[in-house]
Amino acid sequence: xxxxxxxxxxxxxxxxxxxxxxxxxxxxxxxxxxxxxxxxxxxxxxxxxxxxxxxxxxxxxxxxxxxxxxxxxxxxxxxxxxxxxxxxxxxxxxxxxxxxxxxxxxxxxxxxxxxxxxxxxxxxxxxxxxxxxxxxxxxxxxxxxxxxxxxxxxxxxxxxxxxxxxxxxxxxxxxxxxxxxxxxxxxxxxxxxxxxxxxxxxxxxxxxxxxxxxxxxxxxxxxxxxxxxxxxxxxxxxxxxxxxxxxxxxxxxxxxxxxxxxxxxxxxxxxxxxxxxxxxxxxxxxxxxxxxxxxxxxxxx
Amino acid sequence: xxxxxxxxxxxxxxxxxxxxxxxxxxxxxxxxxxxxxxxxxxxxxxxxxxxxxxxxxxxxxxxxxxxxxxxxxxxxxxxxxxxxxxxxxxxxxxxxxxxxxxxxxxxxxxxxxxxxxxxxxxxxxxxxxxxxxxxxxxxxxxxxxxxxxxxxxxxxxxxxxxxxxxxxxxxxxxxxxxxxxxxxxxxxxxxxxxxxxxxxxxxxxxxxxxxxxxxxxxxxxxxxxxxxxxxxxxxxxxxxxxxxxxxxxxxxxxxxxxxxxxxxxxxxxxxxxxxxxxxxxxxxxxxxxxxxxxxxxxxxx
Numbered sequence: 001x002x003x004x005x006x007x008x009x010x011x012x013x014x015x016x017x018x019x020x021x022x023x024x025x026x027x028x029x030x031x032x033x034x035x036x037x038x039x040x041x042x043x044x045x046x047x048x049x050x051x052x053x054x055x056x057x058x059x060x061x062x063x064x065x066x067x068x069x070x071x072x073x074x075x076x077x078x079x080x081x082x083x084x085x086x087x088x089x090x091x092x093x094x095x096x097x098x099x100x101x102x103x104x105x106x107x108x109x110x111x112x113x114x115x116x117x118x119x120x121x122x123x124x125x126x127x128x129x130x131x132x133x134x135x136x137x138x139x140x141x142x143x144x145x146x147x148x149x150x151x152x153x154x155x156x157x158x159x160x161x162x163x164x165x166x167x168x169x170x171x172x173x174x175x176x177x178x179x180x181x182x183x184x185x186x187x188x189x190x191x192x193x194x195x196x197x198x199x200x201x202x203x204x205x206x207x208x209x210x211x212x213x214x215x216x217x218x219x220x221x222x223x224x225x226x227x228x229x230x231x232x233x234x235x236x237x238x239x240x241x242x243x244x245x246x247x248x249x250x251x252x253x254x255x256x257x258x259x260x261x262x263x264x265x266x267x268x269x270x271x272x273x274x275x276x277x278x279x280x281x282x283x284x285x286x287x288x289x290x291x292x293x294x295x296x297x298x299x300x301x
Numbered sequence: 302x303x304x305x306x307x308x309x310x311x312x313x314x315x316x317x318x319x320x321x322x323x324x325x326x327x328x329x330x331x332x333x334x335x336x337x338x339x340x341x342x343x344x345x346x347x348x349x350x351x352x353x354x355x356x357x358x359x360x361x362x363x364x365x366x367x368x369x370x371x372x373x374x375x376x377x378x379x380x381x382x383x384x385x386x387x388x389x390x391x392x393x394x395x396x397x398x399x400x401x402x403x404x405x406x407x408x409x410x411x412x413x414x415x416x417x418x419x420x421x422x423x424x425x426x427x428x429x430x431x432x433x434x435x436x437x438x439x440x441x442x443x444x445x446x447x448x449x450x451x452x453x454x455x456x457x458x459x460x461x462x463x464x465x466x467x468x469x470x471x472x473x474x475x476x477x478x479x480x481x482x483x484x485x486x487x488x489x490x491x492x493x494x495x496x497x498x499x500x501x502x503x504x505x506x507x508x509x510x511x512x513x514x515x516x517x518x519x520x521x522x523x524x525x526x527x528x529x530x531x532x533x534x535x536x537x538x539x540x541x542x543x544x545x546x547x548x549x550x551x552x553x554x555x556x557x558x559x560x561x562x563x564x565x566x567x568x569x570x571x572x573x574x575x576x577x578x579x580x581x582x583x584x585x586x587x588x589x590x591x592x593x594x595x596x597x598x599x600x601x602x
Contacts, residue, residue: 188516196524202560204583215489223497223531230524232587235580239573246568253565259503264554267547272540279536282505286533
């Protein structure tokens with residue numbers, strides 16, 4: 001529920017990377033926050049964000065950041081989100097709200113259930129479906145979330161006012177929110193995001209082994225270049241995503257292998273008509289997707 | 302060898318689609334051609350090109366177009382290129398030059414050897430590594446080839462003056478040419494273009510079968526959207542490419558499936574360090590490719 005004129009208070013962002021930095025930037029521009037505190041390991045990165053005006057101050061200490069926030073945002077790779085949970089239980093003020101931006105929900109919520117006892121109802125699992133292959137506060141953009149979806153996956157135990165506050169924050173950042181059950185989130189994101197990254201990562205080493213590698217690299221065009229951009233995403237973030245959505249991703253890989261096998265058989269049997277209709281269907285599906293999206297050229301903008 | 306002030310004469314373009322239309326447009330802008338004749342099956346498409354000034358006139362009859370050209374460009378899907386070869390043998394004037402833009406070279410050259418007897422030395426196999434997922438003369442762009450590579454794969458029998466003329470034509474269109482042996486061409490393009498299209502095409506039907514398809518389609522982001530653009534390429538053109546480079550593509554599919562299997566095993570065994578280094582290597586490779594390319598955001602521009 002929007003309360004357009006009420007301040008969001010102090011927002012503490014732990015992990016001031018592309019997402020955390022962009023959120024800081026968007027919230028700053030919204031004029032809806034009093035104070036933005038950053039927390040992370042790289043002083044250089046945090047100073048950069050401070051100099052840009054994204055932060056009011058920063059700390060290396062997550063406990064300090066968490067205890068000061070009305071909203072505490074965990075925007076680190078998933079392994080760190082999970083690692084920080086016990087500290088959050090200790091540091092969060094009773095009225096504070098905890099949220100995250102992890103690309104996998106079940107795994108994080110499971111860890112949160114274990115680690116947060118009193119504070120579990122204050123945790124609002126979230127995931128902005130936005131971003132680019134770039135990393136760090138230097139890549140932060142105030143409009144990163146503009147017109148993008150943020151998925152919120154509250155549990156039965158989650159406080160309603162906590163959900164409202166996190167919704168309000170994302171609306172202030174220019175996004176639109178929607179609720180999605182956590183298992184469904186992981187399945188959907190597995191399909192539209194995690195599998196495509198596996199697909200891209202699997203392609204890259206082939207270029208390295210390919211004869212005439214230099215020819216390939218100079219010419220890299222015709223689809224390879226576009227797919228390879230996806231594979232330049234942050235290695236640590238994606239290591240964690242694929243590990244934490246393992247069963248879903250592996251199931252999708254198996255299905256995808258099946259599709260490759262079918263295409264291979266059609267090529268082997270020189271089945272022109274079936275290949276043509278496969279490709280025509282793909283084109284139709286692409287057109288249908290385009291019609292449903294706000295006018296955007298790429299995921300990565 | 303460039304002869305910057307000599308007219309290219311009459312250029313006949315059979316197949317006035319994205320590539321043929323863009324070539325017409327680029328050559329028109331260059332001021333280096335006297336006459337551009339179009340040939341194809343769709344009167345609407347040809348009229349469109351005529352109205353845009355890309356063509357001086359058009360015909361449905363490939364024999365008429367071929368007999369009039371100093372340069373005869375075959376820019377249809379590969380199956381039509383091969384089907385037209387016997388007609389080319391009959392229609393081409395002795396001094397005329399025949400060339401193509403097919404994404405597969407060995408298969409086309411093999412067919413040319415069979416069909417063109419006297420005219421085989423006049424045939425210069427070519428392939429501009431440029432384009433987009435769009436189709437038709439309405440997608441034609443005068444700068445499509447600007448700073449792009451055009452691969453020429455002349456044979457031992459190919460006349461040198463024919464190669465020079467085709468080179469000159471592509472330079473006039475804004476491109477740069479390079480020679481590449483035909484089998485190497487098919488291997489390289491298999492890796493950087495054909496396999497990526499297979500990879501994209503294999504992904505698409507999974508969205509159709511995916512539970513919560515509507516959720517997927519609305520959110521389609523995070524990599525899926527970008528990859529799906531590749532899969533909206535022209536179905537007939539790609540049917541022909543994959544069929545005509547079948548052995549190379551199937552070998553690459555097998556290798557690619559091996560990579561997917563390795564990634565799957567790493568996820569299964571939760572091997573974080575190996576996943577992270579795989580992804581870090583992918584990022585490095587992407588950066589290296591970017592440094593070698595003229596400043597372009599995408600293959601498809």
